[in-house]
Amino acid sequence: MQLFYQPHLPEIQHLDLDESKHCIKVLRMKSGDEINLIDGKGTFYKAKITNENHKQCEFEIISTEKEADFNFHRHIAIAPTKNIDRIEWLVEKATEFGIDEISFFQSFHSERKVIKIDRLEKKVISAMKQSIKAKKPIINEIDSLQNIISNAKEANKFIAYVDFQNTTYLKNELKNNRDSIILIGPEGDFTEEEVELSEKKGFKKVSLGKSRLRTETAALAAVHLMNLIAE
Amino acid sequence: MQLFYQPHLPEIQHLDLDESKHCIKVLRMKSGDEINLIDGKGTFYKAKITNENHKQCEFEIISTEKEADFNFHRHIAIAPTKNIDRIEWLVEKATEFGIDEISFFQSFHSERKVIKIDRLEKKVISAMKQSIKAKKPIINEIDSLQNIISNAKEANKFIAYVDFQNTTYLKNELKNNRDSIILIGPEGDFTEEEVELSEKKGFKKVSLGKSRLRTETAALAAVHLMNLIAE
Numbered sequence: 016m017q018l019f020y021q022p023h024l025p026e027i028q029h030l031d032l033d034e035s036k037h038c039i040k041v042l043r044m045k046s047g048d049e050i051n052l053i054d055g056k057g058t059f060y061k062a063k064i065t066n067e068n069h070k071q072c073e074f075e076i077i078s079t080e081k082e083a084d085f086n087f088h089r090h091i092a093i094a095p096t097k098n099i100d101r102i103e104w105l106v107e108k109a110t111e112f113g114i115d116e117i118s119f120f121q122s123f124h125s126e127r128k129v130i131k132i133d134r135l136e137k138k139v140i141s142a143m144k145q146s147i148k149a150k151k152p153i154i155n156e157i158d159s160l161q162n163i164i165s166n167a168k169e170a171n172k173f174i175a176y177v178d179f180q181n182t183t184y185l186k187n188e189l190k191n192n193r194d195s196i197i198l199i200g201p202e203g204d205f206t207e208e209e210v211e212l213s214e215k216k217g218f219k220k221v222s223l224g225k226s227r228l229r230t231e232t233a234a235l236a237a238v239h240l241m242n243l244i245a246e
Numbered sequence: 247m248q249l250f251y252q253p254h255l256p257e258i259q260h261l262d263l264d265e266s267k268h269c270i271k272v273l274r275m276k277s278g279d280e281i282n283l284i285d286g287k288g289t290f291y292k293a294k295i296t297n298e299n300h301k302q303c304e305f306e307i308i309s310t311e312k313e314a315d316f317n318f319h320r321h322i323a324i325a326p327t328k329n330i331d332r333i334e335w336l337v338e339k340a341t342e343f344g345i346d347e348i349s350f351f352q353s354f355h356s357e358r359k360v361i362k363i364d365r366l367e368k369k370v371i372s373a374m375k376q377s378i379k380a381k382k383p384i385i386n387e388i389d390s391l392q393n394i395i396s397n398a399k400e401a402n403k404f405i406a407y408v409d410f411q412n413t414t415y416l417k418n419e420l421k422n423n424r425d426s427i428i429l430i431g432p433e434g435d436f437t438e439e440e441v442e443l444s445e446k447k448g449f450k451k452v453s454l455g456k457s458r459l460r461t462e463t464a465a466l467a468a469v470h471l472m473n474l475i476a477e
Contacts, residue, residue, distance in 0.1 A: 104335065111463050113456075146458045186474055224477050225344075227377045232342050239470050243417055246455050 016051055017042065018144040022151075024054040025079075028062070030072040039069035050074060053143060055151035057082045082149040085113060086245040088194035092118035092163045093234050094201035097126040099134075105231040106135050106154070109238045110142035116153040122160040124203030130157045160198075160209060164216045169196040172218040175233055177204050185221040185237060189244045197221075197241075199234040247282055248273065249375040253382075255285040256310075259293070261303040270300035281305060284374060286382035288313045313380040316344060317476040319425035323349035323394045324465050325432035328357040330365075336462040337366050337385070340469045341373035347384040353391040355434030361388045391429075391440060395447045400427040403449040406464055408435050416452040416468060420475045428452075428468040430461060 019034050021027060030038055038044050046067045052060040052074075059080045066073035091114065095102050106117060119130050135154050143151060170193045173185060177200075189195060198205075198213065205213075210220060223236050250265050252258060261269055269275050277298045283291040283305075290311045297304035322345065326333050337348060350361050366385050374382060401424045404416060408431075420426060429436075429444065436444075441451060454467050 108463055108466075111457060111459055112467070145460065148457075184477060186477075224473060226342060226379075226473065228342055229376065232339055235339075235466070236343070236470055239467055240474075242455060242457065243471075246415060246417075 016147060018147065019050055019052045020055065020140050020144065021052050022055045024052060024058070024060055025076060028074055028076065030074070032070060035072040036069050038072050039067050049077070053149040055143070055149070057084070057150040059149050085115065086192050088115050088169065089113065089238065089241040090116040090118065090169060090194070090196040091199060091234050091237055092120055092196060093199045093230060094122050094125045095119050095127045095130055095157070096202070096230050099127070101229070101231040102130070103135065103138050105234050106138050107142045108235050110139050110148065110152055111146045112238050113148070113242050114152045114238050116155065118155040118163055119157040120160040120163045121157060122201060122209055123206045124201045126201055128157070132156060161212070163198070164213050164218065167196050167216070169194040171195040172216070173221045174198040174205065174210060174213045174218045175200070175223050175237060176210055176220050177227065178220070178222065179225065181220060181222045183219070183221050185223055186240050188219060188221055189240060191245050195241060197237040199230055199237060202230060247378060249378065250281055250283045251286065251371050251375065252283050253286045255283060255289070255291055256307060259305055259307065261305070263301060266303040267300055269303050270298050280308070284380040286374070286380070288315070288381040290380050316346065317423050319346050319400065320344065320469065320472040321347040321349065321400060321425070321427040322430060322465050322468055323351055323427060324430045324461060325353050325356045326350050326358040326361055326388070327433070327461050330358070332460070332462040333361070334366065334369050336465050337369050338373045339466050341370050341379065341383055342377045343469050344379070344473050345383045345469050347386065349386040349394055350388040351391040351394045352388060353432060353440055354437045355432045357432055359388070363387060392443070394429070395444050395449065398427050398447070400425040402426040403447070404452045405429040405436065405441060405444045405449040406431070406454050406468060407441055407451050408458065409451070409453060410456065412451060412453045414450070414452050416454055417471050419450060419452055420471060422476050426472060430465040430468060433461060
């Protein structure tokens with residue numbers, strides 16, 4: 016199913032420049048044709064094209080449908096990788112599985128201190144359309160690990176730490192209906208001080224399993240687990 | 247930890263051309279230095295360089311260590327995607343999580359009929375080194391779906407099929423210590439005839455969850471689940 020994105024629905028009832036071009040020039044849709052839209056806030060819209068303008072395609076809403084709410088708020092916070100492709104990939108896959116909020120932080124072993132949110136937003140919107148989701152995950156600007164830890168409001172807080180002796184597995188700690196945040200460290204992992212700081216603020220040290228995972232793979236494992244818990 | 251790959255260990259005690267160059271020219275290792283190797287068959291080797299030749303670096307084995315066996319054989323069979331990057335990505339991530347065998351098949355809605363195994367083998371070897379694994383997953387040449395179905399020897403056989411009414415979730419069907427194969431269809435999914443054929447051969451229709459996943463994401467979810475079951 017082809018979905019169009021208009022974040023200002025229902026107030027604005029036309030597509031933006033790129034979406035208008037795609038709809039009218041590429042897909043050759045005409046006035047009177049039906050289209051499906053998402054607002055990024057959790058609602059699907061069915062609409063009819065009223066003006067096949069390839070710069071500003073106008074439509075009128077026929078019907079709406081709310082996406083079912085997820086059982087809890089799913090939040091991951093990651094130290095971004097040096098190679099930004101790996102983060103873009105993660106953002107796409109996390110959106111497919113289902114995620115509510117993605118944060119980035121700088122920590123002692125961080126390899127990257129800058130993130131271009133615009134590019135990630137595009138990946139997210141494309142993944143939402145692909146996987147037929149109406150609610151756009153929140154993508155936060157990069158912040159210090161300390162701020163992320165101090166500001167976390169979730170009921171269940173976890174820090175994934177590579178320690179093959181630790182048998183406290185995230186899969187056994189996540190609870191349905193409990194808002195959760197999971198911190199995923201950089202390739203050099205968290206320092207002991209960072210782990211201690213997070214523990215003081217109520218984070219629990221968890222293992223993602225017996226394999227040594229790259230940052231983005233660990234983050235995806237965490238996202239997959241949060242989704243499994245609620246099904 | 248830097249790992250070198252020599253599939254003919256312990257018989258051959260030198261690195262191949264690429265690995266020799268990397269070891270001697272890039273890492274500037276010398277005779278007498280210790281290196282770590284894997285044979286792709288499940289054994290780690292510690293060795294000492296005896297001849298720092300950058301075309302054929304020779305070494306002698308000091309000690310060996312067997313990698314712990316996984317509880318069961320983990321096999322996924324996938325309809326390869328049009329964009330081969332997505333399959334390369336999957337092969338890398340599946341190796342990180344842990345997988346024993348990856349097969350590819352042609353089915354009615356397949357978008358790609360050819361797979362270059364050589365490139366995938368390189369991805370797998372690189373991922374093994376990265377995630378410190380000694381056993382190389384088997385990567386099979388592409389085959390017909392019919393042959394894959396008929397030849398499957400695993401005790402537990404699953405076909406992942408997009409059907410949001412189906413509440414038979416893979417996560418509840420996998421059993422520890424039971425060799426498993428999971429079929430993952432192309433973007434257009436399996437046809438009803440293909441599902442029926444697989445069911446006749448003992449495959450069980452399962453759901454991976456409530457999200458609409460791309461082929462490679464579905465495959466990775468299945469791989470992650472197989473690993474979770476045993477932990």
